[in-house]
Amino acid sequence: MSSGRNLYVVVAVIVAVGLFAAGLAVWQNSGSEEGWRFAGYIQRLGLVVPVCYVIGAVGVIWLGWCSLRLAGGITSIAAWLRRDKPAEIKPAGNAILNCLVEAINTAFESRTSRVAQLDGQVKDLQIQIQLSHRREKNTEAIIYSIRDAVIVVDEYDKLLTANEAAGRLLGFDYENAHHKPIDELVGADYGEFVDFLTQSKKSKGRATRREIELTKDEVPKTFDCVVSCVFDQRQQICGAAAVLHDITREKEVSQMKNDFVGHVSHELKTPLASITAYSEMLADGEADDEETRKEFYSVIQNQAKRLNRLIEDILNISRIESGLIKVSREPASLAMLIEEQLQMIKSYAEEKNIEVVGQKPIVFDQVRVDKDMISQVIVNLLSNAVKYTPAGGSVKIDTEVDEIARLARVNVTDTGVGIPEDEVEHVFEKFYRVGANKKQAKGTGLGLNLVKQIVEKFHDGRVFVTSKVGVGSTFGFELPLATGEPVVARASSP
Amino acid sequence: MTDKKVLVVDDEIHIVHVVAIKLRNNGYEVVTADNGAQAFELACKENPDIIVTDFQMPIMTGLELVEKLRGNEATKDVPVIMLTARSFAISKEQQEDLQISGCLSKPFSPRELLGNIEDILYQKELIADKG
Numbered sequence: 159m160s161s162g163r164n165l166y167v168v169v170a171v172i173v174a175v176g177l178f179a180a181g182l183a184v185w186q187n188s189g190s191e192e193g194w195r196f197a198g199y200i201q202r203l204g205l206v207v208p209v210c211y212v213i214g215a216v217g218v219i220w221l222g223w224c225s226l227r228l229a230g231g232i233t234s235i236a237a238w239l240r241r242d243k244p245a246e247i248k249p250a251g252n253a254i255l256n257c258l259v260e261a262i263n264t265a266f267e268s269r270t271s272r273v274a275q276l277d278g279q280v281k282d283l284q285i286q287i288q289l290s291h292r293r294e295k296n297t298e299a300i301i302y303s304i305r306d307a308v309i310v311v312d313e314y315d316k317l318l319t320a321n322e323a324a325g326r327l328l329g330f331d332y333e334n335a336h337h338k339p340i341d342e343l344v345g346a347d348y349g350e351f352v353d354f355l356t357q358s359k360k361s362k363g364r365a366t367r368r369e370i371e372l373t374k375d376e377v378p379k380t381f382d383c384v385v386s387c388v389f390d391q392r393q394q395i396c397g398a399a400a401v402l403h404d405i406t407r408e409k410e411v412s413q414m415k416n417d418f419v420g421h422v423s424h425e426l427k428t429p430l431a432s433i434t435a436y437s438e439m440l441a442d443g444e445a446d447d448e449e450t451r452k453e454f455y456s457v458i459q460n461q462a463k464r465l466n467r468l469i470e471d472i473l474n475i476s477r478i479e480s481g482l483i484k485v486s487r488e489p490a491s492l493a494m495l496i497e498e499q500l501q502m503i504k505s506y507a508e509e510k511n512i513e514v515v516g517q518k519p520i521v522f523d524q525v526r527v528d529k530d531m532i533s534q535v536i537v538n539l540l541s542n543a544v545k546y547t548p549a550g551g552s553v554k555i556d557t558e559v560d561e562i563a564r565l566a567r568v569n570v571t572d573t574g575v576g577i578p579e580d581e582v583e584h585v586f587e588k589f590y591r592v593g594a595n596k597k598q599a600k601g602t603g604l605g606l607n608l609v610k611q612i613v614e615k616f617h618d619g620r621v622f623v624t625s626k627v628g629v630g631s632t633f634g635f636e637l638p639l640a641t642g643e644p645v646v647a648r649a650s651s652p
Numbered sequence: 653m654t655d656k657k658v659l660v661v662d663d664e665i666h667i668v669h670v671v672a673i674k675l676r677n678n679g680y681e682v683v684t685a686d687n688g689a690q691a692f693e694l695a696c697k698e699n700p701d702i703i704v705t706d707f708q709m710p711i712m713t714g715l716e717l718v719e720k721l722r723g724n725e726a727t728k729d730v731p732v733i734m735l736t737a738r739s740f741a742i743s744k745e746q747q748e749d750l751q752i753s754g755c756l757s758k759p760f761s762p763r764e765l766l767g768n769i770e771d772i773l774y775q776k777e778l779i780a781d782k783g
Contacts, residue, residue: 420738424708427737427758432666434759439670442763444677457666509665598710 172213180211231255235262307381307402310388313395315340315356327374327402348372351383351402358385359398369405379406421603425468429461436461474534475588475604478611485528485616489640492523492557492566495533500555503540512544513552523559523566524640531612532637538605539570539633545599547574547630564641569634576627585623586610609635656773657681659700661691661717662735663709671704674762675769688712692720695727701776702753702769707736715742718750731772735760 235258298319301308307324311317316337325332328344328351335343341352351370358366365386372379381402388397436454445451477483500516507514525532536555543553551573558567577585577592584590588607606621613619613635625631658675662668663686672682683698685691688705689712695703703721707714714734721727731753734742742755753772756765 424737428664428667431735431737431758431760432664432670435667435670435762438761438763439674444674444762446677450673457670461666 172210172217175210175214228255231258235259304401306404308399309340309355309402310397310399311340311355311359312397313359315359317343318397324402327372351400354383355385355398355400358400359387359395362387362395370402372402379404380409381405418603422468422472426465429465429468432461433458433465471604471608475608475611478608478615483616485531487526487528487617489524490527490529490532492525492532492568492637493517495527495529496536496555496557496568499533499536499540503537503544506541507544507553510544510547511549512547514540514544515552515554517556522639523557525566525617525637526640527617527637528612531616535609535612535635536568538609539568539635542605542633543570543572543574543631546595547572551630559639564639565636566639567634567636569632571630571632573630576629576631577623577625578627582623582625586621606633609633613637655681656701657683657698658769659683659685659691659694659698659703660705661685661688661703661709661714662706663687664706667706667735670762671765674766678766680769688714688717688720691717692724692727695721695730696724699726700730702731702733702773704733704735704765704769707734707738707741715746715750718752722750731776733765733768733772735765 232255235255239262301310301319302321304321305323307321307327309317309320309324309328316339317335318337320330320332320335322332325335328348330343340355341349344352351372354366354368354370365384367382367384370381370383372381382405383400383402385398385400387395388399390396436458439445440451440454445454474483496516500514504514540553540555547553553570553572555568555570558569559565560567575595575598577595581592585592586606586609588604590607591603610621613621617637619635619637621633621635623631623633656679658680660668660671660675660682661684662671665686668684668686672684675682683694683700685694687709691703691705692712694700705714705717709717712720714736718732718734721730721732729751732751733754733756734752735756735758736742737758742752746752747755754768756768
């Protein structure tokens with residue numbers, strides 16, 4: 159590098175001396191006294207001047223050649239730099255250019271390495287962005303797929319996200335509601351929810367829970383509302399997420415279970431109360447004569463049977479539902495089964511002054527049934543009819559055979575209180591009791607459900623009911639004749 | 653022998669029967685009803701000294717009967733004993749508000765019921781004497 163620089167200095171000095179000599183010659187020719195004197199000195203140097211001229215010319219040529227090489231080198235460097243994917247530059251053979259090339263190569267390597275590093279970082283960031291987008295989409299998809307209403311607000315109570323269930327429940331367009339204040343979105347009808355949401359956020363608790371009553375389409379519903387505060391990295395609250403889970407059905411079921419337990423315990427305790435009281439009376443010698451004592455014994459015996467029936471009912475329902483019950487189907491006459499149960503129900507009906515009318519046995523109503531189960535069905539329908547018929551009324555039971563449809567039908571018709579039209583379809587549901595008739599008689603809401611399960615689940619039959627308030631009801635069931643097909647398959651009407 | 657009259661109300665005929673026998677055997681006059689509405693009419697008509705009623709009955713429950721009795725001038729002070737198959741059916745507050753003198757859980761002892769009736773009527777007499 160330094161030798162190159164020295165060469166340049168020598169050439170430059172020679173060119174300068176040559177040019178100086180040429181200048182002096184010109185000056186000498188101008189005719190001034192100082193010019194002659196100086197020219198005299200120069201002439202004494204002999205061939206120095208021409209040599210200097212030659213050297214100067216060679217230097218100029220050499221400089222030109224160097225300039226050309228430099229220009230060529232710079233051009234090739236420029237061309238190389240313009241390439242998309244430049245390979246390493248080969249040394250140009252010129253010290254300056256070599257130096258430049260080395261510097262460029264070093265800088266390029268450094269930049270290439272830096273670019274590669276940055277490129278890697280960019281790719282990482284792109285992947286992270288894609289992952290972030292995917293996570294966001296996944297989170298949104300999860301939120302949107304949740305059946306519960308989900309609402310997320312920021313620290314200023316403006317909506318960040320909400321799912322379709324939330325929009326449907328609280329009445330707003332969930333896709334176009336972002337960044338709108340939640341209280342403006344949901345309206346005054348849902349003020350309790352908004353208050354709970356904002357209060358929970360202010361409380362800075364991790365999660366708060368409350369049961370909230372909301373009316374949707376004029377139907378009151380109960381929601382289990384859980385609000386969780388959302389914290390940022392500095393543990394500052396940056397929003398809140400609310401989840402509203404509809405527990406209306408659970409509440410109803412819970413209420414039904416409570417009612418059922420209440421009814422069952424009442425039903426069980428009533429015969430037990432009689433047994434206890436009459437036993438104590440006998441023990442205390444309160445029954446003066448033999449006739450009274452016999453009456454007391456009879457009451458105890460009957461109440462014990464009643465208690466047993468109740469327990470059987472409850473156990474039957476439980477067994478039927480658990481699928482543990484064993485069904486023994488055999489040929490039987492429905493009319494004969496009815497006749498057997500009529501005797502038992504008549505004594506109960508007489509207590510209430512209700513007439514129970516049977517019919518003459520029909521010879522060909524042979525069905526394949528579990529006799530105990532179908533007897534239970536007949537008893538339940540008859541006792542229900544008596545229970546809901548006022549004193550002086552009547553209950554009629556008959557069978558008919560449909561030879562074309564190959565089925566036998568049993569009808570139990572009463573002159574009882576009847577069932578309101580909107581409740582008829584529910585009477586076979588478990589625990590269901592007709593609201594208007596609850597005070598008419600006690601019950602567990604199990605009897606008709608047991609009838610339905612026995613007939614439809616175990617005998618391929620069908621139950622039906624028609625009723626008119628104040629006139630009476632007809633409950634009944636159809637069973638396939640011993641050689642017939644399942645009644646449910648034909649879905650025939652009574 | 654006592655001249656006291658007891659109204660016994662229950663839709664369960666056997667319970668009414670056994671309570672009536674127990675009370676009659678011990679010198680009480682007994683009138684009976686099988687639902688709340690009928691009981692209210694009898695209470696107004698017969699003017700009983702004490703009423704023994706079931707809690708859960710058709711047409712009118714025991715509580716509804718007591719509410720109606722308390723709202724009627726002629727029956728507002730008559731003592732009431734409630735028989736109930738549900739132990740927690742009546743709260744202490746309800747019992748105090750409706751001046752229900754006693755609650756017996758089913759199954760109950762006729763002997764215990766008789767004892768309660770005697771105690772309540774004795775207290776009533778003492779209060780009446782002081783008054």
